[in-house]
Amino acid sequence: MKKIIFSALALVALSGTYSCTKLEENVLDEASVSGLSDRQLADGNIAPVYALLPNIFLHTNYFAVQEISTDEAILPYRGGTDWGDNGIYLALHQHTHTSTDPNLLNTWNLLAQSLSRSVSAVNTLPNLKDPSAAIYLAEARGMRAYYSMLMLDLFGVVFVKDDPQANSKILRGEAAYNYILSELLAAEPSLSPSVGPGRMSKGAAWGLLARLYLNAAVYRDRYATQFTFQPADMDKVVEYCDKIINSGQYQLSRDYFSIFNSNNHDNKELIFAVDQRAELNGTNRLAYFSISGDQFPLPAYPAANGTDGPAITPDYYRSWTSAYSPKDPSVDPRFYKQNLSIYSNPADSCVAEGDFNINRGILRGQQYGLLRVNGAFLRCPDGKYKVGRLTNVTRNRPTVPVIFTEQVDFTVAGSDYSTGYRVEKYEFSKKSTSGRNLGDADISIVRLADVYLMRAEAKLRKSNDAASALADVNTVRAARTLTTPPPALTTMDLDLLFRERGFELYWEMVRRTDMIRFGKYEGTWTEKTNNNTRKRIFPIPQTAIDGASNLPGYLVQNESY
Incomplete structure (x- = not known):
């Protein structure tokens, strides 16, 4: 049979x-x-x-x-x-x-x-x-x-x-690279341009081809002392980035953090993503991975807290402060989004369930949120939820405040529960049936901002076309107009572009690949000298x-x- x-x-x-x-x-x-x-x-x-x-x-x-x-x-x-x-x-x-x-x-x-x-x-x-x-x-x-x-x-x-x-x-090496390239090229003509970010579309293939050509020098000669970026490869990066940008199908988001909201499946900046919608039993857990065990983002779920997981390194944080000094890096809307009004109005400590949202981006200092006692959230006389300064209640240290510090390392002091600035980039899902594990925000694999930055990098690597690269980077920066966008840059080189990719794409699982391509992976940073x-x-x-x-x-x- x-x-x-x-x-x-x-x-x-x-x-x-x-x-x-x-x-x-x-x-x-x-x-x-x-x-x-x-x-x-x-x-x-x-x-x-x-x-x-x-x-x-x-x-x-x-x-x-x-x-x-x-x-x-x-x-x-x-x-x-x-x-x-x-x-x-x-x-x-x-x-x-x-x-x-x-x-x-x-x-x-x-x-x-x-x-x-x-x-x-x-x-x-x-x-x-x-x-x-x-x-x-x-x-x-x-x-x-x-x-x-x-x-x-x-x-x-x-x-x-x-x-x-x-x-x-x-x-391995060039043979492996050539195989992947041939498969993407063979698939691309028959792909649909309109199946959405959760499937392999024509735009997704273009984005992956651009990424593949951009990293071709690495994949051909992994251990090279200095990578050789061939002009023909860089031309292909530009070609496929142009296809995406000129298609008119994708759009940079005015609100940076909306790209990572729980309803982001229809966000036009996403080109290729992991489909995590609730009807597909999404499993995006990035929303709770980094935040404190005493941060509870959803009033409906008093057991849905953070894990005190990874923090950003002081080295990465200082890339922000050095870029914006003497101003605070929060002038860049990609760094931080304040949602809790208690910061600006300390008397406003009673919040309706539908209005409660924790802050997003890179979280520093004293944290505020829902106050939890004996497994239940405190309520105000009017029935709203009590919001205040958080302490390490879940760690049985109720007198120790949850204050995220810049310093974090592998020493005893540097490994405490509140050390290190945290990242809350993806939104907790309010449709989740558990509040914690079933996050329904699609996880970005390729998005339009990355396409502009890849095109900028290819132009720099091929002919040091700083003017065109600068224009692409500033296009991305200027797009975030829901609040005041970050100021336009006036110069551009590969180091600045690497820094910009760190600002735009942090926590999006491209950093290791970027560091290798830019020759920075063998560098020294907090707790790493290898x-x-x-x-x-x-x-x-x-x-x-x-x-x-x-x-x-x-x-x-x-x-x-």
């Missing part, structure tokens, strides 16, 4: 990492799917291609490896009791991580599983006659290229296979190496691990 791969019903074979590496999958015979239309079969094959994307972007997976390994984020052993995790976050930040790091393993496995599902879809969709199958096929091929791009960026390897039953071919260029990529998880040991030479560990 003819076999049909049907990923919606057949689970990918996940019995071990080796099976993921080989991209094996189970199959069901066609009797198992009898009675389904070609449209239902097409839908059933494309859905699994996207299904694990939210898991990849979980706060302890892709976010951790892309941010905590950089000068933007640091996660100490909080209070000597929280976030210890056998030192994995300390090691990730200090570039002393090993091949047994569980977050690296989780990210590897999720990427491998997503590749497997993509291969299944690419093999099945051509056999279906529904008109949707052709677009779905392009999406599956584009997503396979995207997952391969993440695998190359993180681990320096790409797995290539077309026959689901065959072993994957492993590519300058080994081999740390530009992560180790292949040891379980994957062990699982492939029956094929000698098949999967070789990256250098220095």
Whole structure:
């Protein structure tokens, strides 16, 4: 009987990492799917291609490896009791991580599983006659290229296979880069321009092509002393950025933080994103990852608090203060958005449930919020919620205020619960059924501001066209007009552009890739002095190496691990 791969019903074979590496999958015979239309079969094959994307972007997976390994984020052993995790976050930040790091393993496995599902879809969709199958096929091929791009960026390897039953071919360096490029180019013509940010669209492919060309020098020669950015690659960056900008389909947001609101799925700045809408059981956990355990953003959920997770490093914070001195960096609307009126009107400490929103952006100093006693929020005589100065009640230290400090490090004092300025970029979901885990804000992968900044960088790298690069950067800055936009810059070079990318794209999981491309990943920052260029990529998880040991030479560990 003819076999049909049907990923919606057949689970990918996940019995071990080796099976993921080989991209094996189970199959069901066609009797198992009898009675389904070609449209239902097409839908059933494309859905699994996207299904694990939210898991990849979980706060302890892709976010951790892309941010905590950089000068933007640091996660100490909080209070000597929280976030210890056998030192994995300390090691990730200090570039002393090993091949047994569980977050690296989780990210590897999720990427491998997503590749497997993509291969299944690419093999099945051509056999279906529904008109949707052709677009779905392009999406599956584009997503396979995207997952391969993440695998190359993180681990320096790409797995290539077309026959689901065959072993994957492993590519590295320029061969891996060329494969991803060819797949994106092949998928792009058949992609839809209007499927929304949660799917692989024509605009998403253009954005990923621009990003791929921009990082081509890194992917071709990972350990180069100095990367060679070829003019032809930079021309391609500009070409694909132009396609996005000139399409008229996307728009820079007047309100910076609306890009990260819980209803952001229709925000026109998003080009490609992880679809986290409530009806899809979104799992965006970035809203609570960084904030205090005594910050409760939703009156309806007295158990939905922060985790006292990562803070920004003093080094990253000082990039803001040095840029705006003697003014406070809050003059830039991307840095901070004040929502609690108690700051400007201390007497206004009773807030209706519908009016309560915690502050957004980079949070410093004394924090204010809902006051919680014995598991319940205090109420004012009129029934509104009492808002006031927060203390470490949940840490059984009710007399110690929640004051976020600039200094944070791995010392006992620097690892306390309130050390480090925190980030509240994504909004807590008011539609969530739990208030904490089911965040429904789409997570940005490519957005229009990044496209302008990529185009600016390509112009600088190709011909030092500072005037055009400056115009692109100032276009992004001038767009944030809901409040007073940041002042226009008057000069532009690569260091200033790197700083600007840090201001615009912080906490968006591009920092590690940026630092490597700009030659700053071997630098020194808070608690990090390691300058080994081999740390530009992560180790292949040891379980994957062990699982492939029956094929000698098949999967070789990256250098220095």
